[in-house]
Amino acid sequence: MPSPEMLKLAEERAARYRAAIELKEPDRVPFTGMGGDVVAAYAGISSYEYCFDPEKSLQAIIKYLKDFPSDRPIGGMSGIGNAITQLAFLDYPDLTGLFAMVDGPTNDILGVDYIRFPGREVDEYSSPQFIGAEYMKADEYDELIADPVKFLFEKIVPRTTRNLRDLGSPAALATMARFGMHKARSGAFMQKQAAELLKLGYKSEPASFFLAPLDFISDNLRDTVNLVKDLRRYPDKVKAAAEALLEPMLKLALLGKNIGADMAFIPLHLNEYLSPKLYNEFYWPTLKEGILRMLQEGMKSQVFFEGWHDAHMESVLELPAGWGVGYFEKTDVRKAKKILKGHTCIMGGIDVGMVIASTPAKLDEYIKELLGEMMPGGGFILSPNIGNLPRETPIENIAAVYEAVEKYGKY
Amino acid sequence: MREQLLKSFVDMDEQEAVRIARELVDTDGGAVAVLDTCKEAMEEVGRLFEAGEYFLSELIAAGDMFNQIMEFTLPKLQGDEVTSIGTMVLGTVQGDVHNIGKDIFKVMAEASGINVIDIGIDVPHEKFVEAIKEHKPELVGMCCLITLGVDSMKRTIEVIREAGLRDDIKIIIGGGRVSQAVMEHVGADAWADDAARGVRLSKELLGKE
Known part of the structure; x- marks a missing residue:
């Protein structure tokens, strides 16, 4: 059982986070902490072990969090999202959640073509990776538009999932049975993990997931390079496909309400690829509609603006104030604050490249300056600009960041 | 016309x-x-x-x-009629399977007159060494998308140095997560987080701009 002190600490951490999202000043700046592949390295295990052995990964997380506590920690990467199969099983809400994250053992069972795991397709010290490919041909847009869920189940699941290639076969049925058995075991383990983390003062916070429809088409179906060409070759079809995917994607995200999620994570990808003209015509309308519709249902969003989002900042202001969290990678959070203050909770600020390559003294100075500019007025969550510190990140640099946050993070 | x-x-x-x-x-x-x-x-x-x-x-x-x-x-x-301003060995470093940045850069580099030897993705450190010995390039381009690529680039450059080849070449690193700090950390000569900058700097390293 967690001690009353730890339960109180968990509440304080959650309240700090909540206050920032509500654009207020908490007692301290909320800090996500910095996780990633370094969590496994710190415990002396390979990334393969971290992805395939839940007991070892839990012990690694506990060891790291005892030494590097934060408000809402990001662990290591143990899996990759699998929106295709989730959408394909959208009409079976008791199952869709199970497909959300493909961990190592799940991938051994399903055989997902676009996922690479350490110790399997890549080196055992590498990270799990997503690598899209062309799973849908350009002449299949009409089929996708007519019935996205049916198309994903009948055409894309067999193409992307080796062991579900022939959907009616004994091999596919056996795969689903094995998948179910594994999920029963891993579900029980996740409860154990949640209990262990509560003992350290961390509440588990269920979150939902939404993808910009155009990102789904680009990353999961057409491949980025083809999608970019499609925008010029078949603009009407691309637009219609994004619109057709919006409702299924929304339904999927809102299923998160059943597990108590009040925040949807939306990692963007194509934002940096598109000119404002293409962004506003093809990308933003269905993304914006998704964010607004979720908000109507009581679900805020945390959008990861991957790469440079500078060219599209003004569009964020089309959302109502307090809509959620803007998490920035390369766009300077100071610049984001100038544009979005009092409107959007801003997240990010710590350049992972610096944490890898700089020195403790320089990092101390950097965090001091950053917090000095970003904390006043509230509405800021401190986090690394990308959620994965590599294995060989110098531990003294990590420690320097946590110490600086402790020193300079009080309101 | x-x-x-x-x-x-x-x-x-x-x-x-x-x-x-x-x-x-x-x-x-x-x-x-x-x-x-x-x-x-x-x-x-x-x-x-x-x-x-x-x-x-x-x-x-x-x-x-x-x-x-x-x-x-x-x-x-x-x-x-097809002239080259120099040769570059180009690959995504070991551990990273992404190719999109490398491929965008590659065609722009070729268009600028650089003869590009593409050695693929998830390229073992030693394969860079072998390719340098075989093709004798003036430039080596290393790409990564994910953060682990930083460790991998550092190690690759160490292996190139151990093979006694570091002084024969200029190294440019590229990808979404590289920066000046990362360049200094891994021991490269230039960095670019987009293909256009990458090509411009590659030409500079070749003394062509």
Whole structure:
């Protein structure tokens, strides 16, 4: 059982986070902490072990969090999202959640073509990776538009999932049975993990997931390079496909309400690829509609603006104030604050490249300056600009960041 | 016709650019004219990208147009009509399986006259060494998308140094997560987080700009 002190600490951490999202000043700046592949390295295990052995990964997380506590920690990467199969099983809400994250053992069972795991397709010290490919041909847009869920189940699941290639076969049925058995075991383990983390003062916070429809088409179906060409070759079809995917994607995200999620994570990808003209015509309308519709249902969003989002900042202001969290990678959070203050909770600020390559003294100075500019007025969550510190990140640099946050993070 | 080709290429009018190139390539001296014009167009697209007027989608579309046109132009050129300003061994470093950044850079580098030897993705450190020995490039380009690539680039450069080859080459690193700090950390000579900058700096390293 967690001690009353730890339960109180968990509440304080959650309240700090909540206050920032509500654009207020908490007692301290909320800090996500910095996780990633370094969590496994710190415990002396390979990334393969971290992805395939839940007991070892839990012990690694506990060891790291005892030494590097934060408000809402990001662990290591143990899996990759699998929106295709989730959408394909959208009409079976008791199952869709199970497909959300493909961990190592799940991938051994399903055989997902676009996922690479350490110790399997890549080196055992590498990270799990997503690598899209062309799973849908350009002449299949009409089929996708007519019935996205049916198309994903009948055409894309067999193409992307080796062991579900022939959907009616004994091999596919056996795969689903094995998948179910594994999920029963891993579900029980996740409860154990949640209990262990509560003992350290961390509440588990269920979150939902939404993808910009155009990102789904680009990353999961057409491949980025083809999608970019499609925008010029078949603009009407691309637009219609994004619109057709919006409702299924929304339904999927809102299923998160059943597990108590009040925040949807939306990692963007194509934002940096598109000119404002293409962004506003093809990308933003269905993304914006998704964010607004979720908000109507009581679900805020945390959008990861991957790469440079500078060219599209003004569009964020089309959302109502307090809509959620803007998490920035390369766009300077100071610049984001100038544009979005009092409107959007801003997240990010710590350049992972610096944490890898700089020195403790320089990092101390950097965090001091950053917090000095970003904390006043509230509405800021401190986090690394990308959620994965590599294995060989110098531990003294990590420690320097946590110490600086402790020193300079009080309101 | 050269001006029309240049304009339609830079304006991203794919059909028109390909049509004009097909027409021009069969005229006297046309193949050289198409090659030179497309190179010039790619340079202009790179400039517009660095000026913030074009985005990655334009770089991808331009690269695709360039490849389409070269497919029917290169076979019509004599060997000595295709000149190179230098050779680069290019690969995504060990542990990282991503190719999109590398491929966008590759076509722009080729369009600028660099002879690119693409050694693929998830390239073991030793394979870089072997490729340097075999092709004797002036430049080595290392790409990564994910953060682990930083460790991997550092190790690759160490292995190149241990093989006694570091002083023979210039190294440029590229990818979404590289920066000045990362460049100094891994021991490279230049860095670029976009293809246009990468090509410009590669030419500088070759002493061509």
